[in-house]
Amino acid sequence: MTTSVSPPETVPAQERTAGHRMPFWVNQRLGLLVLVIALSMLFGVLRPAFLDQRLVLFPLLRDVATLTVVALAQMVALSVGHMNLAVGRMAAFGAMFAGIGYDRLHLPMQAGLLLCLAAGAAIGAVTGWLIARTGVSSFVVTLAMDFALLGLVSLMYSGLTEDAAFTTRPAGIDALRSYSLADICVGPLCGSPAVPQLAQFTVFAMLGLGFLYGCTRIGRELLLTGAIPAAAELSGIPTGRRVLLAHTLSGLLAALAGFMAAAGTGTFRASIGDDFMLPSFLGAVLGGTLLTGGVVSVLGTLLGTALVGVIRKGLDLLGVGLESLNIYLGCILLLALSADRIRTVVSYRKVVRST
Amino acid sequence: MRFPTRSVLPGVLAVTLLAAGSAACTYRNAPGPAAGQASAAQRSGGGADLVDGSKTKVALVPGGAHPYFQPWKTAGAVAKKTYGLGDVTFDETAEWDQQKQNNLLSTLAARGYNAFGIFGVSPTDINTTFADLKSQGFPVASLGSCPAGSTDEADFCLSTDVELAAYKAAKAAIDAMGGKGTLVHLTGNNVDANTQLRIKGVARAVKESDGEVKLLQTVTDIDTDLQTAQKAVSDLMAAKGGQITGIVATAYNPAVAADDAVKSSGSKAKVIAIDDDAKILSGIKQGTVTATVVQNPVGQAEIGTWALALLQTKQCTVRDPGVKVDSGSFVVTKANVDGYDKARQAKTAELKTEFADKYLSCG
Numbered sequence: 118m119t120t121s122v123s124p125p126e127t128v129p130a131q132e133r134t135a136g137h138r139m140p141f142w143v144n145q146r147l148g149l150l151v152l153v154i155a156l157s158m159l160f161g162v163l164r165p166a167f168l169d170q171r172l173v174l175f176p177l178l179r180d181v182a183t184l185t186v187v188a189l190a191q192m193v194a195l196s197v198g199h200m201n202l203a204v205g206r207m208a209a210f211g212a213m214f215a216g217i218g219y220d221r222l223h224l225p226m227q228a229g230l231l232l233c234l235a236a237g238a239a240i241g242a243v244t245g246w247l248i249a250r251t252g253v254s255s256f257v258v259t260l261a262m263d264f265a266l267l268g269l270v271s272l273m274y275s276g277l278t279e280d281a282a283f284t285t286r287p288a289g290i291d292a293l294r295s296y297s298l299a300d301i302c303v304g305p306l307c308g309s310p311a312v313p314q315l316a317q318f319t320v321f322a323m324l325g326l327g328f329l330y331g332c333t334r335i336g337r338e339l340l341l342t343g344a345i346p347a348a349a350e351l352s353g354i355p356t357g358r359r360v361l362l363a364h365t366l367s368g369l370l371a372a373l374a375g376f377m378a379a380a381g382t383g384t385f386r387a388s389i390g391d392d393f394m395l396p397s398f399l400g401a402v403l404g405g406t407l408l409t410g411g412v413v414s415v416l417g418t419l420l421g422t423a424l425v426g427v428i429r430k431g432l433d434l435l436g437v438g439l440e441s442l443n444i445y446l447g448c449i450l451l452l453a454l455s456a457d458r459i460r461t462v463v464s465y466r467k468v469v470r471s472t
Numbered sequence: 473m474r475f476p477t478r479s480v481l482p483g484v485l486a487v488t489l490l491a492a493g494s495a496a497c498t499y500r501n502a503p504g505p506a507a508g509q510a511s512a513a514q515r516s517g518g519g520a521d522l523v524d525g526s527k528t529k530v531a532l533v534p535g536g537a538h539p540y541f542q543p544w545k546t547a548g549a550v551a552k553k554t555y556g557l558g559d560v561t562f563d564e565t566a567e568w569d570q571q572k573q574n575n576l577l578s579t580l581a582a583r584g585y586n587a588f589g590i591f592g593v594s595p596t597d598i599n600t601t602f603a604d605l606k607s608q609g610f611p612v613a614s615l616g617s618c619p620a621g622s623t624d625e626a627d628f629c630l631s632t633d634v635e636l637a638a639y640k641a642a643k644a645a646i647d648a649m650g651g652k653g654t655l656v657h658l659t660g661n662n663v664d665a666n667t668q669l670r671i672k673g674v675a676r677a678v679k680e681s682d683g684e685v686k687l688l689q690t691v692t693d694i695d696t697d698l699q700t701a702q703k704a705v706s707d708l709m710a711a712k713g714g715q716i717t718g719i720v721a722t723a724y725n726p727a728v729a730a731d732d733a734v735k736s737s738g739s740k741a742k743v744i745a746i747d748d749d750a751k752i753l754s755g756i757k758q759g760t761v762t763a764t765v766v767q768n769p770v771g772q773a774e775i776g777t778w779a780l781a782l783l784q785t786k787q788c789t790v791r792d793p794g795v796k797v798d799s800g801s802f803v804v805t806k807a808n809v810d811g812y813d814k815a816r817q818a819k820t821a822e823l824k825t826e827f828a829d830k831y832l833s834c835g
Contacts, residue, residue, distance in 0.1 A: 166583055177575070281663035383594075384594070388594065388663060391569070437565075442565055
């Protein structure tokens with residue numbers, strides 16, 4: 118599910134003219150998938166408990182589901198060549214509205230979710246509008262938005278709650294946190310207890326974005342706006358409105374991730390999204406989305422996030438201490454990415470030799 | 473700019489899709505899992521003396537790395553040896569993120585740990601985590617911090633009464649100030665339930681002074697690291713140093729920063745710190761820190777591990793599940809700086825007796 122307006126940089130022009138195709142195993146998504154599976158198997162062999170569906174895989178997938186939506190929020194901003202440094206605070210902002218909805222307005226879960234999404238989309242739209250109208254870099258605008266929301270969210274929680282969190286839980290949210298596919302049975306056949314039902318939001322978000330970027334004109338216009346803004350403008354694409362759309366979607370997805378994080382841990386609190394920014398870039402970029410815009414990969418974003426999640430979980434299971442955890446995590450990621458690069462170079466040489 | 477119809481439409485579509493998808497949100501037609509916990513404790517005799525803890529593996533999990541929790545590591549190792557437990561581990565990799573802590577706990581359960589002493593990252597969320605672990609049959613203790621609100625889903629909470637500790641600190645400051653003057657409160661994350669309790673504790677002490685003491689400012693969110701705290705305190709001293717006659721720090725980094733600031737500025741403000749870091753103790757000996765409120769992390773880990781082992785082996789049950797027990801806080805001044813640890817050890821011994829007599833029911 119990779120979409121780009123220009124051929125990926127890894128495919129040289131001469132190769133295209135010669136009519137030779139890179140072998141299928143050079144595909145970055147496939148590489149990531151193989152890495153995720155290989156590492157899972159390695160950790161499974163080293164610690165058989167890694168394959169424990171209830172205690173290890175279920176929380177791992179719940180985490181991956183939430184962080185994938187965070188990374189998708191960043192991916193949408195990256196698609197127009199922008200970034201969203203306020204992704205975590207937008208999550209907190211959206212979640213705060215859901216919390217207010219449940220605590221003060223006694224809304225049912227679905228209505229609170231809609232309020233959360235609307236708030237996220239609105240703050241994203243304001244950010245996009247500011248960027249499009251003023252022409253100020255998205256880095257500066259989203260950084261300013263991050264600070265503004267940090268203050269606003271803290272202030273509202275302090276003013277509205279005693280414990281700095283909305284603790285009212287609507288009916289159904291506990292089920293959302295703890296139910297898996299094992300709770301759905303067709304006759305004697307039940308689903309896997311490893312797959313959380315919370316992941317439905319991730320699937321919806323991925324399908325929606327996959328459709329947007331893969332099958333619609335607006336999606337292609339978003340990518341062209343990211344790849345070559347001047348050319349996009351000259352081609353008659355309303356780049357301002359595409360920027361507005363990208364940031365609105367980014368805000369909406371960030372708010373969805375905020376809701377998922379709150380549902381996953383229990384309450385709607387100000388600290389939701391504090392640690393979202395780095396994973397948002399990591400998942401998207403590992404998955405093949407370009408920081409410069411124009412190329413996105415929805416499936417790659419899921420795989421990139423899953424790779425980081427699997428490595429961290431495996432290291433946790435191996436009992437790696439705090440001092441070494443991040444060193445190992447960094448080293449394995451570097452190795453993984455180097456392996457990917459080596460694979461591309463080797464395959465390119467093979468293609469060159471064969472011509 | 474015209475109304476961006478084409479930009480808005482996909483957004484509306486996405487929201488509708490998500491809302492439609494979440495209309496039911498969760499489905500369950502499979503029977504619920506059987507309750508993991510044994511219905512009744514099988515008493516094996518021996519009272520509150522642990523008979524056989526060789527199969528008990530206790531995990532002590534703080535919210536993240538912090539000097540406060542370092543005594544847990546050694547106290548856990550000592551408890552393992554003393555009570556002959558299968559294992560006691562100390563894992564501080566939660567990185568102050570509730571989701572990461574939840575993940576870590578389930579990983580530890582998969583690694584075979586069967587009793588958990590936890591300092592929850594988020595006091596408002598931790599009950600959910602406790603309930604999850606309890607539903608899988610593991611005994612759980614909330615150590616170092618109790619969940620926010622009146623409910624505690626853990627078997628017991630053994631923690632400093634943070635509001636009381638902050639009250640004691642503010643009282644000590646007011647006494648040192650001669651019962652009048654201007655006080656400043658330095659503390660941690662504002663959007664944390666425990667910080668709100670500390671603010672309440674200090675406010676109560678100030679209120680009791682009948683207007684003689686004025687709370688000039690409560691500075692929050694400066695416990696992230698020492699540098700942040702130092703900057704905030706030096707700014708405060710530069711702006712209002714002349715007016716301040718007392719400083720109460722109810723978080724570790726601001727306490728060290730306040731000590732440094734008073735030393736370097738030559739201010740006469742009385743500093744009341746928290747915990748017994750070497751820097752703070754030397755400040756007390758030198759006179760730059762008037763007093764510190766010391767907590768009892770060793771007692772939390774030692775008694776917590778022992779009680780968890782008794783619960784895990786089903787030798788005992790908790791009489792009143794979710795009971796909150798104060799692990800003690802002590803005001804340390806120049807007068808008792810050399811001997812306060814004895815008082816703390818006595819409190820730990822007292823806690824063990826209290827648990828055996830009052831909180832646990834053993835066969």
